[in-house]
Amino acid sequence: MKRWLERRWYSSEPAPRLLQPLAALYGRVADRIAASKRAQAVRLPVPVVVVGNISVGGTGKTPVTLWLIEQARALGFRPGVISRGYGGRAAAYPLRVTASTDPAECGDEPALIARRSGVPVAVAPDRVAAARLLIEQDRVDLLIADDGLQHYRLARDLEFCVIDGARGLGNGARLPAGPLREPAARLASVDAVIVNGALCTALPTHGRPQLAMQLGIDRAQALDSG
Template sequence: MRAWLQTRWYSPVPPLPLLPLAWLYGRVAAVRRRRLLSTAPYLPVPVIVVGNVTVGGTGKTPFVIWLVEHLRRWGWNPGVVSRGYGGRAPHYPHRVDAADDPRHCGDEPLLIARRTAVPVVVDPDRVAAVRHLVETSRVDIVVSDDGLQHYRLARHLEICIVDGARGLGNGALLPAGPLREPPERLREVDLVVVNGDGWTDSVLRPLRMHVQITDARSISGNVVRPLADFRGRPVHAVAGIGHPARFFAALRARGLDLIEHAFADHQAYDRQTLAFGDDLPVLMTEKDAVKCAAFAAPHWWQVPAQAQLAPADAARVQESVSRLRSVAG
């Protein structure tokens, strides 16, 4: 059923029998949004929400990392909050440590904490997460990793990430399409960032982000190898992300011969799951690697990814963020 839905979501015509359910979903979501926005509590620092309107991966986490790094360059002291999807902490709010267990905090918050070294707090209640972050850290701006539809969280800037290859799919709401909110929602956010080439909108003038993979790094040590070293024989490619095909395509573009292993987003791994019966190298995303560090074999490698924006697009983000100084003051 899931595979059938995914196919129909990204085909031109939505499944007609599901359209009444999509209409009902939209009505309920609209009522919920109005109710929660009217009661969103005051927060003492500016909040930037980075999210999406579609189900599945869009490249949100690489952009969050890019944004946090640039906020520091622009003179801010940022922190990050997240729901911590895929983890269950002993208590909430939970402060993420670089040596944390991904089963407690989730894979994406742990990756963000390790890559940026800024304070990261997870809590299904993101308002509680922001308050804890402000009370326990010297932050003057907060980035919410996901949470565009978490309307209890007051926000001062909304950034929506769209997958360039898949766009908005068939344009229908769940369950007839991949949309959590109507396409018109993009007209309300402050910035739309498209990950990769493809989808665009002449009215929105979206920013364009490209995510580039870098050299491979061993998971069980500190060895770095160029991806070119893996040419000439097959490698196992592992991706438990929202859109595994993007990772596989990036590796193929570097000339690698892949044996693909696509897992569900936020997949929980053990060594047996990744025992493929040979000694071929295993290359995986950073998001997968944070869940494999405790049992990684020497021939397992992570492939980091870096978000890149053109200078003009980065300047548009900086300009939007600069307006938040009045809120911080």
């Protein structure tokens, strides 16, 4: 079913009619929850930069987060990263992630970010709690939220939406009829759209800046010998 859906989402065919009522229901519920969370958004004492996407699946958010860490450090900031920690199951939250934290507890991507960058990282279903942990314990003065575009309880100062340039937004429909968590019109409110791969002139970026990124292999490492 998953493979069939993905093929339909990113094909030239229209969204499956049978799933359109479910997509409409999903959209109403998700939009209502988002509006409620926005009304209760928590403003933290440090700037918050959110990296996310409006579609399901990987688009290249974590490499963007790592790049932003480097840029923030170059500007003199002490950045920290917060994340939901998908795939991890910690005994308690918020969880402070270090280079030695088991990915089974924190999730693959937070473990990668901690090991690769060395900056303070915390995960929690409640990103506000994770952010407060880093502010109090590590004295960070800038927070980067990896995959936090839909976590509206956390007020933010900058939003970057990362899109897979090869697949774009698919058929433009919301889940489950299409791949979108939020409608394409959401791009009108982000600060920049970052396209992973070639720039796509067909993307409905609603006048927002469109930036290109390319991922490349820096080096190869043998897993059996290090």
